[in-house]
Amino acid sequence: MSSPYSRQIGLVALILFQIMCVAFFIGDVIEDVRIEGWSSIGDAHIMPELGATAGLVLGVAFEIRYLLRLLRRQSQLERQMSVAAGALHEVMETYFRDWKLTPSEQDIAAFTIKGYSIAEIAGFRGSAEATIKTHLNAIYRKAGVTGRGQLTSLLIEDLLRAPLVGAGESGETPLKPASSG
Incomplete structure (x- = not known):
């Protein structure tokens, strides 16, 4: 099972590779148009290049969107883990005092x-x-x-x-043991 970080690195690498491919195809189309003129846009050689370029651009846009969503989700999970760790610490401290x-x-x-x-x-x-x-x-x-x-x-x-929240309205944390045994 891969970690979120390795997936992110893989996506970034894929995005960079696809951006290089887009740049290559755009450069090739521009060079073909420069040499043959605008009438060459309809040629059987250039049409697949334009289609591949459009597909790559859409793929890059999708992957960037997915990567940003993945990064937001990771950040949210890290915050939740921090809250849970803090809540466990609070529960432990309360019991230890009791x-x-x-x-x-x-x-x-x-x-x-x-x-x-x-x-x-x-x-x-x-x-x-x-x-x-x-x-x-x-x-x-x-x-x-x-x-x-x-x-x-x-x-x-x-x-x-216990709810995993910070301080309540009264300023007390809601994480108190139900009974201290």
């Missing part, structure tokens, strides 16, 4: 929710795996869950219920 997690527990909980293993988290923090497990047990107890899956599920379910 559960009264220590800064270390917050750090470990965030890594856990992001899917890192105990060994990876221990490596990030320069801690022993046993220390991470101890923190995780405290996090699970404070959150009222039995493990990583329930912890992640709790946050994701709350995020899916």
Whole structure:
């Protein structure tokens, strides 16, 4: 599966190639008309060149329009991803405060929710795996869950219920946990 960036680069390359072809055909038609005069426009040789040139111009216009639409869509998706990432961060922070997690527990909980293993988290923090497990047990107890899956599920379910918008009229963000367990 190709990425949006490789499709964009491919479209730009195709557009540039087609523009060069258009320039070639236009130059060839102009040269033919210069040599043979305007009466040559109806010749069997020039008519296909004019048709190909018109087709290429239409193709270039379509591709430029498609590329611009693709770029707008990509920008929109990036904004939506940014909103979703910010919303998840807000939901996590709200839960962490409600559960009264220590800064270390917050750090470990965030890594856990992001899917890192105990060994990876221990490596990030320069801690022993046993220390991470101890923190995780405290996090699970404070959150009222039995493990990583329930912890992640709790946050994701709350995020899916919350609207993905910024501040409401009251100035508060609408992303509050339904219950703090």
